[in-house]
Amino acid sequence: MIVLMQHTLPMSTDTDPDRLDFEKKDEQHLLSLRQISLTFGGLQALTDISVGVSRGLWTALIGPNGAGKTSLLNVICGLYVPQRGEVLLGERRLDGLAVHQRAALGLARTFQAVQLVLEMNVLDNLLLGLHCRGRVGMLGHLVRSPGSRREEGLVREKGMEVLQRYSLDDVWNSPVGELSLWQRKLLELARSVVGDPRLLLLDEPMGGLTMSEREAMAELLHDLRSRGLSMIMVEHDMDMVMTHTDHVLVLHHGRLLAQGSPQEIQANPEVITAYLGE
Numbered sequence: 001m002i003v004l005m006q007h008t009l010p011m012s013t014d015t016d017p018d019r020l021d022f023e024k025k026d027e028q029h030l031l032s033l034r035q036i037s038l039t040f041g042g043l044q045a046l047t048d049i050s051v052g053v054s055r056g057l058w059t060a061l062i063g064p065n066g067a068g069k070t071s072l073l074n075v076i077c078g079l080y081v082p083q084r085g086e087v088l089l090g091e092r093r094l095d096g097l098a099v100h101q102r103a104a105l106g107l108a109r110t111f112q113a114v115q116l117v118l119e120m121n122v123l124d125n126l127l128l129g130l131h132c133r134g135r136v137g138m139l140g141h142l143v144r145s146p147g148s149r150r151e152e153g154l155v156r157e158k159g160m161e162v163l164q165r166y167s168l169d170d171v172w173n174s175p176v177g178e179l180s181l182w183q184r185k186l187l188e189l190a191r192s193v194v195g196d197p198r199l200l201l202l203d204e205p206m207g208g209l210t211m212s213e214r215e216a217m218a219e220l221l222h223d224l225r226s227r228g229l230s231m232i233m234v235e236h237d238m239d240m241v242m243t244h245t246d247h248v249l250v251l252h253h254g255r256l257l258a259q260g261s262p263q264e265i266q267a268n269p270e271v272i273t274a275y276l277g278e
């Protein structure tokens with residue numbers, strides 16, 4: 001369940017009762033955003049966003065074009081630094097942590113335009129997901145000690161198991177440049193989860209896919225959620241959002257316009273106006 005924090009963050013001391021109340025709510029959340037504001041020069045991309053995301057849910061982040069959805073994912077994963085506000089994973093404040101440090105704490109991310117190294121083969125691209133998560137010692141690989149070779153063998157074995165799960169084991173040695181869009185989307189998803197993250201941020205994972213591929217992707221995401229992975233997904237396909245996700249956050253002009261179950265969001269007059277007004 002996601003709880004909108006409507007009161008403003010008090011500026012006073014830790015003994016302030018409002019502040020303690022705020023933090024008590026945060027304890028229940030896997031992710032907490034407190035009063036996030038982000039500007040690019042004169043452009044206000046995000047304004048005063050406070051929201052908590054509970055564990056184990058598949059949350060959709062929707063809104064018209066330019067509403068700030070990708071910017072919010074970028075703030076969460078550390079690509080963008082907001083001018084104001086705090087991001088917490090569990091009780092850990094993430095302010096000041098770089099993308100790779102947040103990844104090591106369990107935050108994973110996929111991108112709208114798939115981010116793979118086209119010249120590298122499928123397995124090596126997958127294993128980049130483990131390096132990003134800090135699960136494999138880069139230095140050990142560079143010096144190639146016997147220990148590191150053994151470790152590398154185990155890691156490659158685990159990688160092949162994951163590729164099998166995503167039906168990519170047959171093409172493990174092909175350069176990514178030779179894969180179809182569907183296979184690239186699969187590989188990006190596999191790479192984002194290979195390090196066992198706690199929270200997965202998905203930016204339009206179904207973009208550009210056919211209807212049957214979208215359904216297949218939804219199945220994979222259901223499977224990940226049933227294994228306990230929490231997800232926040234930016235998606236434009238409303239049918240997908242309404243059919244598959246547990247909870248919906250709606251951004252409009254950089255503000256949190258509404259949140260609720262898919263059914264509540266579908267019936268929300270403010271949301272309908274925001275979309276029709278585009």
Ligand SMILES: Nc1ncnc2c1ncn2[C@@H]1O[C@H](COP(=O)(O)OP(=O)(O)OP(=O)(O)O)[C@@H](O)[C@H]1O
Binds near residue numbers: 045064067070
């Ligand atoms: N790096 C950037 N530099 C300048 N402006 C940016 C940057 N990133 C985003 N913006 C602006 O911030 C606003 C929100 O953009 P964002 O991409 O987050 O929206 P969105 O909801 O993801 O849109 P879409 O659905 O079209 O992908 C837009 O006006 C966009 O032009």
